[in-house]
Amino acid sequence: MSQHSPAIRSITSASISEAQPATPRRASVTRWGAALTAVAALALAGLAMGPASPALAHDELVSSEVVTAPDGAVEAIQLSFSNSIIELGTEFVITDATGTDATAGAPEVSGPNVTQPLAADLEAGDYAGAWRVVSSDGHPIDGAFTLSVAADGSAELLDPAAAGDHDAEQATPVNPNLPAAGTDLPPAPTSLYVFLGIGGVLVIAVVIAAFVARSRRLAQMQRDADQTDGKNN
Known part of the structure; x- marks a missing residue:
């Protein structure tokens, strides 16, 4: 039986490593990143629209x-x-x-x-x-x-x-036989909604930033591991 040379084995190992599909961890990271980005976009859109007066x-x-x-x-x-x-x-x-x-x-x-x-x-x-x-x-x-x-x-x-x-x-009706309108509770000030919206967007932004940083570290660790495996093979 013929034996492959070290150069051939190295090329074959590198080709197999490049052809390997994304791991479940990488796919999960991508999905969560997309979901968090969508949530942030919706929060920003809601803040831009603001509460209706x-x-x-x-x-x-x-x-x-x-x-x-x-x-x-x-x-x-x-x-x-x-x-x-x-x-x-x-x-x-x-x-x-x-x-x-x-x-x-x-x-x-x-x-x-x-x-x-x-x-x-x-x-x-x-x-x-x-x-x-x-x-x-x-x-x-x-x-x-x-x-x-x-x-x-x-x-x-x-x-x-x-x-x-x-x-x-x-705003009081002229005729006392009609009860005054507007007896419902006053709405919350618009500024309160703005502050809450800004706070929510900032929290989401921090979560996304931390998640992206962690994802990059994991990706770098995976690349380092792949390079180490290639050298060992």
Whole structure:
């Protein structure tokens, strides 16, 4: 039987060593590194987006109008919002100077539009009104207005702004029959979310740095071991 020369054995051993697939340890290191990188990317993306401000999430009053019959008589008041309104919790209070109710039935909700039917044959004069609805994000919003009815039966809405559009000291509904909105707990300050996000990203960055350093040491140890095995063979 013929024997291979030392040079041939060395070349053969080196070729076999290069052809060997990655060990399970190396594959595991690669997978964990990719996973940690993905987590860091998601954390950075969440920090960049930031928490949505509850004040910006509430729906807003877009327009308001008086609905009239073909003969010009006042039939209803319609408010339109920036998003669909939750029907539960919708309420209107409209009274004349003596406190007499000027509404006729419950308000009707259709997507972003809320319509409150009015009593027939309203007398000329000003009617104090207040409304309250639940926006699509689940928070109540309210506002006040004045319905001015002329002698000829025509009418117009005055100051139909939402209370949430004003400063905090002006946010109390004009009509005391409606409870004040905004009774939910105040949200955490935006700065708190920013600090928590930065802290989380820093922790992840430290973990990734330590993991990469350890992986490099293991890879170097593996290369040294392979070189030692090649020399011994």
